[in-house]
Amino acid sequence: MIFSCIMGTRKDFPYGLFSVKQFEVLKLRSTGLTQREIAGKLGMSRASVSMVESRAMKRLELAKRTLEAYSSIRPAFNVKIKKGTKLYDVPSLILGAADKQHVRVRSNIVEIIRMVKFHRPQVLDKGKINQELVFALNPDGGLRLLD
Numbered sequence: 001m002i003f004s005c006i007m008g009t010r011k012d013f014p015y016g017l018f019s020v021k022q023f024e025v026l027k028l029r030s031t032g033l034t035q036r037e038i039a040g041k042l043g044m045s046r047a048s049v050s051m052v053e054s055r056a057m058k059r060l061e062l063a064k065r066t067l068e069a070y071s072s073i074r075p076a077f078n079v080k081i082k083k084g085t086k087l088y089d090v091p092s093l094i095l096g097a098a099d100k101q102h103v104r105v106r107s108n109i110v111e112i113i114r115m116v117k118f119h120r121p122q123v124l125d126k127g128k129i130n131q132e133l134v135f136a137l138n139p140d141g142g143l144r145l146l147d
Contacts, residue, residue, distance in 0.1 A: 017063055022056035027099055078102060078146070081133040087116060087124060094135055094143065106141040115145045 015023040028038045030138040035053065039046040079097040081090055098105045107115070116123065116133065123131050134146045 017059045022052055022059070025052045026056050026120075029053060034130060069114055076138045078137045079135045079137060081129055081135070083129060083131050085129045087113060087127050087129065090116060090129070090133070094137070098137055098141075101137070101139075103139060104141050105137065105143055107143045113142070119145050 012021070018026070024042065025038055028041065029035075035049045038044075041050070044052075055067045077097075079094050081093060085093070091112040093104070093110075094112055097107055099127045105112075115135075116129075120133065123133060124130050136144050136146055
């Protein structure tokens with residue numbers, strides 16, 4: 001079934017891996033309706049609504065695992081921060097490098113500065129970096145300061 005969904009046209013599957021019925025059930029569940037209420041609204045049995053919802057959640061989990069697997073094989077890239085760089089310039093250097101790679105960084109400016117201040121305070125001297133720093137940026141936007 002999933003293979004036919006993947007091979008189907010956008011018209012056949014306007015909601016990606018979800019069938020129209022699965023999307024409809026999930027949409028109604030997100031409004032707080034119970035399975036029994038959805039069943040009445042859609043003219044289905046509660047058991048059918050439960051089965052449709054369960055299958056939709058399995059597809060969602062499969063999609064999540066697929067994206068995680070794909071992200072794990074896409075290479076991370078490093079952003080080097082040169083000695084002498086002002087601490088408050090570090091975030092803009094990282095964000096600029098990420099933009100060039102079409103990656104949206106999940107950390108904000110304050111979090112990036114805190115990464116340096118709390119994880120590598122010894123590299124700070126009067127607001128400047130006193131040795132080269134290397135940040136690893138994953139394709140999913142995860143950022144970490146390397147040792």
